[in-house]
Amino acid sequence: TAHGLRIGQNLHKIHSREHIVDQSMTPEEQAMMNKLVVDLNLSVRSRKCMSRLNIQTIGQLVSRTPDELLSSRNFGVTSLNEIRLKLGEIGIRLRND
Helix, strand or coil, X not given: CCCCCCCCCCHHHHHHHHCCCCCCCCHHHHHHHHCEHHHHCCCHHHHHHHHHCCCCEHHXXXXXXXXXXXXXXXXXXXXXXXXXXXXXXXXXXXXXC
C-alpha cells in the first residue's frame, strides 16, 4: 500500500480528514485540534502507530474511531486506553467514543 491505504479506502477519504477545522469551533478549540500529537507525551508504541497512520495533529487523531485505530498494526487495547486517557485529560474524545 504505497499511500498507506487499506482495501476499500480511497485517498480522498484520507485527505478529507486533514482539514478538521470546523467553523462552529471556538478559536481555542481550533488551536487544540491543530496541536501536535507529540504534545500528548504518548508511549513509543503509540507514537509509532500515530506515525504509521500519518496522524500528526490532535484533530486528525480525534477524527478516527477506536475501531479504526485498533485495526492498525501493533495498536491494541492498551494503546487505545492510553490515548483515551491522554485525550480525556484535555477534555477531548475520539470520534464515536
